[in-house]
Amino acid sequence: MYSVKFHKEVEKDLEKLDATSRILFTKTLGKILQSPELGKDLRNTGGIDLSGYKKMYFDGKKKRIVYKVKEKEVIVYIISVGKREKMDVYKEAFKRK
Template sequence: MAAANKKIHIELIRKEPEDYKKLGSSVRKDVAKKIDKLADNPFAGDSLGNKDNIDLTGYYKLYACDKKIRIVYRLITPERVEIIEIGGIGKRDTMAIYKTIGKRIKNHIEKPQT
Protein backbone atom coordinates (compact mmCIF):
# COMPACT_ATOMS: atom_id res chain seq x y z
CA MET A 1 0.00 0.00 0.00
CA ALA A 2 1.12 3.54 -0.64
CA ALA A 3 1.84 5.71 2.35
CA ALA A 4 -1.17 7.74 3.46
CA ASN A 5 0.43 11.11 2.71
CA LYS A 6 2.30 10.04 -0.39
CA LYS A 7 0.94 11.32 -3.69
CA ILE A 8 1.32 8.90 -6.58
CA HIS A 9 1.30 10.38 -10.06
CA ILE A 10 -0.46 8.38 -12.79
CA GLU A 11 0.64 9.04 -16.38
CA LEU A 12 -0.81 7.96 -19.69
CA ILE A 13 1.50 7.03 -22.54
CA ARG A 14 0.88 8.67 -25.90
CA LYS A 15 -1.77 6.30 -27.27
CA GLU A 16 -3.62 5.31 -24.10
CA PRO A 17 -6.05 8.28 -24.24
CA GLU A 18 -7.22 6.92 -27.63
CA ASP A 19 -7.91 3.54 -26.00
CA TYR A 20 -9.92 5.27 -23.29
CA LYS A 21 -11.99 7.34 -25.75
CA LYS A 22 -13.01 4.17 -27.64
CA LEU A 23 -14.75 2.79 -24.55
CA GLY A 24 -18.42 3.38 -23.74
CA SER A 25 -19.21 5.89 -20.99
CA SER A 26 -20.11 3.28 -18.34
CA VAL A 27 -16.95 1.32 -19.16
CA ARG A 28 -14.87 4.52 -18.92
CA LYS A 29 -16.29 5.17 -15.45
CA ASP A 30 -15.31 1.70 -14.23
CA VAL A 31 -11.85 1.98 -15.82
CA ALA A 32 -11.34 5.41 -14.21
CA LYS A 33 -12.26 3.98 -10.79
CA LYS A 34 -9.76 1.14 -11.21
CA ILE A 35 -7.01 3.55 -12.26
CA ASP A 36 -7.79 5.79 -9.28
CA LYS A 37 -7.45 2.77 -6.98
CA LEU A 38 -3.90 2.25 -8.27
CA ALA A 39 -2.93 5.41 -6.41
CA ASP A 40 -3.81 3.61 -3.17
CA ASN A 41 -2.42 0.20 -4.12
CA PRO A 42 -0.07 0.24 -7.14
CA PHE A 43 0.54 -3.50 -6.78
CA ALA A 44 -3.17 -4.35 -7.18
CA GLY A 45 -2.63 -5.86 -10.63
CA ASP A 46 -1.07 -9.16 -11.63
CA SER A 47 2.53 -9.14 -12.83
CA LEU A 48 3.05 -9.83 -16.53
CA GLY A 49 6.04 -11.45 -18.18
CA ASN A 50 6.25 -12.85 -21.69
CA LYS A 51 2.86 -12.94 -23.38
CA ASP A 52 2.72 -14.48 -26.86
CA ASN A 53 6.42 -13.60 -27.42
CA ILE A 54 5.85 -10.01 -26.26
CA ASP A 55 8.13 -9.03 -23.39
CA LEU A 56 5.92 -7.32 -20.84
CA THR A 57 8.29 -7.83 -17.93
CA GLY A 58 7.75 -5.04 -15.41
CA TYR A 59 4.14 -4.49 -16.49
CA TYR A 60 1.00 -5.40 -14.59
CA LYS A 61 -2.58 -6.08 -15.64
CA LEU A 62 -5.66 -4.95 -13.80
CA TYR A 63 -9.19 -5.90 -14.81
CA ALA A 64 -12.26 -3.70 -15.12
CA CYS A 65 -15.89 -4.34 -16.08
CA ASP A 66 -16.15 -7.88 -14.68
CA LYS A 67 -12.82 -8.88 -16.26
CA LYS A 68 -13.89 -7.81 -19.78
CA ILE A 69 -11.32 -5.00 -19.95
CA ARG A 70 -7.58 -5.12 -19.22
CA ILE A 71 -5.61 -2.13 -18.00
CA VAL A 72 -1.89 -2.64 -18.57
CA TYR A 73 0.51 -0.49 -16.57
CA ARG A 74 3.98 -0.31 -15.09
CA LEU A 75 5.56 1.29 -12.07
CA ILE A 76 8.15 3.81 -13.24
CA THR A 77 9.88 3.91 -9.87
CA PRO A 78 8.94 0.58 -8.24
CA GLU A 79 11.26 1.04 -5.27
CA ARG A 80 9.48 4.29 -4.32
CA VAL A 81 6.23 3.99 -6.33
CA GLU A 82 5.81 7.60 -7.30
CA ILE A 83 4.72 7.22 -10.93
CA ILE A 84 2.40 4.69 -12.53
CA GLU A 85 2.31 4.69 -16.35
CA ILE A 86 -0.81 3.31 -18.03
CA GLY A 87 0.33 1.57 -21.21
CA GLY A 88 -3.06 0.70 -22.63
CA ILE A 89 -6.64 -0.32 -22.06
CA GLY A 90 -8.43 -2.93 -24.14
CA LYS A 91 -10.82 -5.84 -24.30
CA ARG A 92 -9.71 -9.01 -22.59
CA ASP A 93 -11.11 -11.43 -25.17
CA THR A 94 -7.87 -11.70 -27.17
CA MET A 95 -4.16 -11.00 -26.84
CA ALA A 96 -4.67 -7.79 -28.87
CA ILE A 97 -4.01 -5.41 -25.97
CA TYR A 98 -0.70 -7.13 -25.24
CA LYS A 99 0.32 -6.85 -28.91
CA THR A 100 -0.67 -3.19 -28.90
CA ILE A 101 1.39 -2.55 -25.75
CA GLY A 102 4.35 -4.40 -27.29
CA LYS A 103 4.23 -2.10 -30.34
CA ARG A 104 3.93 0.96 -28.14
CA ILE A 105 6.90 -0.12 -26.03
CA LYS A 106 8.98 -0.66 -29.16
CA ASN A 107 7.95 2.70 -30.65
CA HIS A 108 8.53 4.46 -27.33
CA ILE A 109 12.07 3.05 -27.12
CA GLU A 110 12.86 3.84 -30.77
CA LYS A 111 11.25 7.30 -30.66
CA PRO A 112 11.39 8.59 -27.07
CA GLN A 113 8.92 11.27 -26.06
CA THR A 114 10.31 14.79 -25.88
Protein backbone atom coordinates in the same frame (compact mmCIF):
# COMPACT_ATOMS: atom_id res chain seq x y z
CA MET B 1 -0.15 8.24 -3.54
CA TYR B 2 1.31 7.80 -7.02
CA SER B 3 0.69 10.18 -9.89
CA VAL B 4 -0.28 8.97 -13.35
CA LYS B 5 1.26 9.39 -16.77
CA PHE B 6 -0.40 8.11 -19.95
CA HIS B 7 1.15 6.86 -23.16
CA LYS B 8 0.04 9.20 -25.95
CA GLU B 9 -2.11 6.46 -27.57
CA VAL B 10 -4.13 5.73 -24.40
CA GLU B 11 -6.47 8.62 -25.21
CA LYS B 12 -7.57 6.70 -28.32
CA ASP B 13 -8.03 3.56 -26.21
CA LEU B 14 -10.31 5.46 -23.84
CA GLU B 15 -12.36 6.92 -26.70
CA LYS B 16 -13.28 3.35 -27.70
CA LEU B 17 -14.84 2.68 -24.29
CA ASP B 18 -18.51 3.27 -23.63
CA ALA B 19 -19.54 5.67 -20.84
CA THR B 20 -19.99 2.93 -18.23
CA SER B 21 -16.58 1.43 -19.00
CA ARG B 22 -14.97 4.88 -18.70
CA ILE B 23 -16.44 5.28 -15.22
CA LEU B 24 -15.17 1.82 -14.25
CA PHE B 25 -11.75 2.68 -15.71
CA THR B 26 -11.59 5.84 -13.58
CA LYS B 27 -12.49 3.92 -10.41
CA THR B 28 -9.91 1.22 -11.17
CA LEU B 29 -7.26 3.83 -11.93
CA GLY B 30 -7.89 5.33 -8.49
CA LYS B 31 -7.24 1.92 -6.91
CA ILE B 32 -4.03 1.54 -8.92
CA LEU B 33 -2.76 4.97 -7.84
CA GLN B 34 -3.43 4.12 -4.18
CA SER B 35 -1.88 0.63 -4.33
CA PRO B 36 -0.10 -0.11 -7.64
CA GLU B 37 1.15 -3.45 -6.32
CA LEU B 38 -2.41 -4.83 -6.55
CA GLY B 39 -2.03 -5.45 -10.29
CA LYS B 40 -1.01 -8.85 -11.57
CA ASP B 41 2.53 -9.14 -12.92
CA LEU B 42 2.81 -9.74 -16.65
CA ARG B 43 5.50 -11.84 -18.32
CA ASN B 44 6.62 -13.07 -21.71
CA THR B 45 3.69 -14.96 -23.24
CA GLY B 46 3.50 -15.98 -26.87
CA GLY B 47 6.34 -13.66 -27.86
CA ILE B 48 4.71 -10.66 -26.19
CA ASP B 49 7.24 -9.74 -23.50
CA LEU B 50 5.64 -7.46 -20.94
CA SER B 51 7.94 -8.39 -18.07
CA GLY B 52 8.04 -5.52 -15.59
CA TYR B 53 4.47 -4.46 -16.41
CA LYS B 54 1.25 -5.16 -14.54
CA LYS B 55 -2.40 -5.54 -15.44
CA MET B 56 -5.57 -4.69 -13.60
CA TYR B 57 -9.03 -5.83 -14.66
CA PHE B 58 -12.08 -3.62 -14.87
CA ASP B 59 -15.63 -4.05 -16.19
CA GLY B 60 -15.70 -7.52 -14.69
CA LYS B 61 -12.74 -9.16 -16.35
CA LYS B 62 -13.65 -7.92 -19.81
CA LYS B 63 -11.10 -5.10 -19.98
CA ARG B 64 -7.59 -4.43 -18.75
CA ILE B 65 -5.28 -1.60 -17.86
CA VAL B 66 -1.64 -2.40 -18.64
CA TYR B 67 0.81 -0.28 -16.67
CA LYS B 68 4.31 0.04 -15.27
CA VAL B 69 5.17 1.29 -11.80
CA LYS B 70 8.09 3.71 -11.76
CA GLU B 71 9.02 3.61 -8.07
CA LYS B 72 11.76 6.26 -8.13
CA GLU B 73 9.49 8.78 -9.84
CA VAL B 74 6.38 7.68 -7.87
CA ILE B 75 4.53 7.37 -11.19
CA VAL B 76 2.17 4.80 -12.65
CA TYR B 77 2.65 4.77 -16.43
CA ILE B 78 -0.49 3.57 -18.25
CA ILE B 79 0.56 2.05 -21.56
CA SER B 80 -2.63 0.39 -22.85
CA VAL B 81 -6.34 0.06 -22.03
CA GLY B 82 -8.79 -2.30 -23.69
CA LYS B 83 -10.22 -5.75 -24.19
CA ARG B 84 -8.21 -8.93 -23.82
CA GLU B 85 -9.95 -10.28 -26.92
CA LYS B 86 -7.33 -11.78 -29.28
CA MET B 87 -4.66 -10.45 -26.89
CA ASP B 88 -5.22 -6.99 -28.44
CA VAL B 89 -4.55 -4.96 -25.28
CA TYR B 90 -1.26 -6.82 -24.74
CA LYS B 91 -0.16 -6.54 -28.38
CA GLU B 92 -0.74 -2.78 -28.24
CA ALA B 93 1.16 -2.51 -24.96
CA PHE B 94 4.10 -4.42 -26.45
CA LYS B 95 4.20 -2.10 -29.47
CA ARG B 96 4.10 0.99 -27.25
CA LYS B 97 6.71 0.09 -24.65
